[in-house]
Amino acid sequence: MNFLLETLRLIVLTIYYHMEAFIKLIVPQRKKDVSGEIVLITGAGSGIGRLMALEFAPLDVSLVLWDINVDGLKETAKQVKEKGPSRVHYYQCDCSDREVVYQVADQVKSEIGDVTILINNAGIVSGKRFMDTPDALVEKTLRVNAMSHFWTYKAFLPAMTDKNHGHLVSVASSAGLIGVNGLADYCASKFAAVGFAESVALEMIAAGKEGIKTTIVCPYFINTGMFGGCGTKWPRLMPILEPDYVAKRIVSAILTDQVYVLLPRSLYFLMALKGSPWPPDPVCILTSTALKDSGDQD
Template identity: 55%
Template sequence: MSILKGFVVALRFGMLMLFSLIAGLVNLVSFIFPPAKKSVSGEIALITGAGSGLGRGMALSFARLGATIVAWDINEEANEATVQMIRQEGGKAFGFVCDCSKRDDIYRVAQQVKTSVGHVTILINNAGIVTGRKFLDCPDDLIQKTMDINTNAHFWTTKAFLPHMMEQNHGHLVSIASSAGLMGVAGLSDYCASKFGAVGFAESIRSELRIQGKSGVHVTCVCPTFINTGMFTGSKLKNVAMLEADDVVREIVAAVQRNQFMLVIPRDTAVFINLKG
């Protein structure tokens, strides 16, 4: 009996190694020969948190590729500045003030977008906040808000815009999560929990879409380490190398154009995450 058990364990281990090797080879081949980039010209791309950092960068980049931008932010002035930057370059953009921590506000503004701009075909959930304190020092209302913006908003925006994408079998959901959604980090407990939620939601929706045969609706989940947008200024993070926002934006846009599901930046972080697995 114990010999049989040992044989089953060895067989399972062997299969795990074989599948890991196959997955590694598939990744290597797609790294050497990346899939062709799709056009985003004529798509309607909604970006939450478009008033600064990655949101503004993505809005400008997708507009330069011919997409119509729907910019959402709680900060009206910053959001409008993004819209004006796009228009000055000859792009198309529409700004809406939306508090992504509030479900009713999301549904209300989503309806305005549908009637005044059209159906969103690329939805980028980017708005995010960080408390940046040890867990017991995090005020309850900030923990709640972090979950509302970084995770729950993804549910409500997706509910608002996914049905039309599914009807047309055409669209793209983009979740700007974080490497903090793959590994727990001290001093970022509520942020990590919210980003684990965003990653889990993206993975689940991707599976649901596959099972329902919606091969034309894609999902991209973005997990960068720390970026020099100013979001983590003030957080007591030590010895952390910062990524350049422009580099991250470039990689996100390319991942969307290649329908890549998981984007971990920098790439070598994936090794630690895989070892954890």
């Protein structure tokens, strides 16, 4: 009897959560007020990181920008100041180095305050086939794309849990959900980032810290230069995404406490098909063949 009741409960909850997710997908959600929040963005010296900073600029937040590229940080800070009232601070930080992350994090906490919105965005890609990728480059990819999330969480999550207030954002990739030919180290790092973010989110819920939100972003490949030379065979189904669009969608998701952001939306459908018991997985084949020349990057 207990088994039947638990099974029925599981079915009802599954239907309920799917209906809730569908409604939230099509009905505009009210955006929260983030004025006064301290927003840290890693990889803010260019690309999506810079564009997210510009999206936050009019929202009266304190922006903390991290990147290894100081010139890029200066340019981002300049553009932010021109666009809105948000305060902006920037720090050079090599996110692949744990001790540097902790050191710069302590500096931020003493000079600015406790970060309340943490956006792990820094990322690199080798673009080489697995056997052609030097060990040092594999390790670098994993440190920047995944391990840096561990260190930033360790640095800033304690203050969030003390106040039961904060938002953790992981800018991962569709390659963190579906394997891609020629990007083994990149996929591994992004799978790690997604799994880590999901696990910590569940820890927060189990601990009763529901004031700490999580957003996991999994876009298809973005036209930022990281995947230069790549195209798509099916531009309507799996388009190469424009950076401005992705940045706007990420910030909108943060403001509405959206947990998962899959771009383009066709990824939601593809993920529902993933896991076919008949190898090879058709979704993996589809996404890998959609990206032209992914294994031919230098």
